[in-house]
Amino acid sequence: MYVGVRNVGILLWRRTMARSIVACLFLLLSLGSQAAEDTPPAAKRSSSPIALTADGATLLVVNPDSNSLTLVATVSHSLLAEVPVGVDPRSVAVSPDGSRAYVANQGTNSLSVVDIAARAVIADVAVGDRPVGVAVSPNGRFVAVAELGVDRVRLLDAATLSTLSVAAVADRPHGLAFTPNGQVLLVTHLLSGDVTLLPARPFAVYLPLVLRTSSGLRDAYS
Structure with a gap:
């Protein structure tokens, strides 16, 4: 019985950690996307003859x-x-x-x-x-x-x-x-x-x- 409770606790802990990691990834992606939108494109400066x-x-x-x-x-x-x-x-x-x-x-x-x-x-x-x-x-x-x-x-x-x-x-x-x-x-x-x-x-x-x-x-x- 003790082993079963322990396994359930480990399973719940793993699920919580997985959800936290996913949430962090979404946050990082969101911040990166916002930063890309806020950063102006680099000006092109090509030269010719x-x-x-x-x-x-x-x-x-x-x-x-x-x-x-x-x-x-x-x-x-x-x-x-x-x-x-x-x-x-x-x-x-x-x-x-x-x-x-x-x-x-x-x-x-x-x-x-x-x-x-x-x-x-x-x-x-x-x-x-x-x-x-x-x-x-x-x-x-x-x-x-x-x-x-x-x-x-x-x-x-x-x-x-x-x-x-x-x-x-x-x-x-x-x-x-x-x-x-x-x-x-x-x-x-x-x-x-x-x-x-x-x-x-x-x-x-x-x-x-x-x-x-x-x-x-x-x-x-x-």
Whole structure:
């Protein structure tokens, strides 16, 4: 009889302890959930393409998550400024004289023109759908913009920021670069791997040449 009572007591004690443990677990889970709700999410701070001024003194970095352009002094490694631009900036190019930066903003379909010395946007130019690439000609006369959403490349007058020409190209133009003599604009395409060559002149009609291999590109300029 004594043994039976003892066993019942142990059983009741185990059940009480189990209930207490379960209650503690629920409390901890509840507190953890509340803490997660009260803690703000960490801000995203990714950066994208970079560019240097011709003298190498200033580094420019576009920040898609914060919609800004960061200017950094390369000698001191110090932050000079963070300039607000359009939504979802994707690339930046600098004029040959180092006075202006051009930022392609994919989210607002615009090109922000930044005065580097003043560290401020001095103009916003409307362009085509999803601009992702930008380049400045070696003589500083032209600014080219790759419009990913409509498969076009736009050529702007750098002085007036007016559109000189719009060229239809292959699927999803992305990266842009002028040849050293400034006569040809090279366009990469996001998925195909092709490179399109456009004459860098303000003509209404373009006859693009598409190169499909890197060896073909070397042959064209050998």
